[in-house]
Amino acid sequence: MGEPAQKRLIRKLDLERFLSKIKPQPAPKAHLEQYTLSESIAANMLYLAAYSNDDIIGKTVLDLGCGTGRLALGAAYLGAQTVVGVDIDKSAIRTAQENSKTTDLASKVQWVNGDISAIQGKFDAVLQNPPFGVQTRAADRAFLVKALEVGRSVYSLHNHPTVDRKLIKRLKASQGFLQVAPSAFLERFVEQHGGVIRAVYAILMTIPRMFDFHTKLKHEFVIDLYVIEKVKGK
Numbered sequence: 001m002g003e004p005a006q007k008r009l010i011r012k013l014d015l016e017r018f019l020s021k022i023k024p025q026p027a028p029k030a031h032l033e034q035y036t037l038s039e040s041i042a043a044n045m046l047y048l049a050a051y052s053n054d055d056i057i058g059k060t061v062l063d064l065g066c067g068t069g070r071l072a073l074g075a076a077y078l079g080a081q082t083v084v085g086v087d088i089d090k091s092a093i094r095t096a097q098e099n100s101k102t103t104d105l106a107s108k109v110q111w112v113n114g115d116i117s118a119i120q121g122k123f124d125a126v127l128q129n130p131p132f133g134v135q136t137r138a139a140d141r142a143f144l145v146k147a148l149e150v151g152r153s154v155y156s157l158h159n160h161p162t163v164d165r166k167l168i169k170r171l172k173a174s175q176g177f178l179q180v181a182p183s184a185f186l187e188r189f190v191e192q193h194g195g196v197i198r199a200v201y202a203i204l205m206t207i208p209r210m211f212d213f214h215t216k217l218k219h220e221f222v223i224d225l226y227v228i229e230k231v232k233g234k
């Protein structure tokens with residue numbers, strides 16, 4: 001028999017503290033869009049999946065494009081039964097392995113260094129912060145297709161389709177997630193791949209200047225968290 005699932009509610013502040021210990025990419029690569037998710041966004045995403053939707057505790061979880069393991073290790077910390085993290089970048093996986101040792105979660109997480117297409121099987125939940133397609137057009141689509149092939153519930157981050165100053169203002173005031181409508185394109189795409197969108201939340205993302213082509217000290221933009229369910233039998 002495995003260890004009992006973690007049922008005690010973990011405070012969001014403790015989860016953020018835990019996530020802050022996960023080392024980011026030492027040398028991020030622009031062509032792979034290796035932006036690390038902030039502790040606060042990762043914590044909100046994990047909290048929603050774990051405590052509002054019961055998709056983490058005691059469940060099998062997959063992190064597609066795991067980077068150095070922030071979402072994967074966060075899921076393990078909250079009490080996932082097992083977690084698989086996959087990333088095409090060897091150095092990211094190496095850091096993820098180190099992170100799982102320093103956080104004492106190595107026995108719960110399996111790391112795969114390879115393309116997401118290598119992943120087979122079935123998972124209760126897929127968490128993903130894919131490349132948004134800024135460097136390679138539509139890079140996030142293959143992630144959605146794979147997530148819907150292997151996952152029952154999918155939590156997937158995407159670029160907000162428009163630059164919406166009013167929404168940015170509201171997000172700054174709320175300091176959290178705001179529910180918005182799905183993009184017509186993604187709604188159709190998800191449906192074509194056997195899923196149904198349950199909710200979409202807009203989130204304010206801020207990234208520091210990381211790459212030569214960044215012209216500002218920090219870049220602020222809106223991303224959308226899609227909560228998707230696989231339709232049975234599809």
Ligand SMILES: C[S@@+](CC[C@H](N)C(=O)[O-])C[C@H]1O[C@@H](n2cnc3c(N)ncnc32)[C@H](O)[C@@H]1O
Nearest residue numbers: 032035036037065066067087088089115116129
């Ligand atoms: C935006 S980063 C997200 C990293 C991490 N999940 C996080 O949220 O902090 C996207 C990750 O996807 C990985 N990636 C890009 N294309 C991939 C592919 N085809 N297969 C597997 N991983 C891929 C990149 O190396 C990168 O680590």
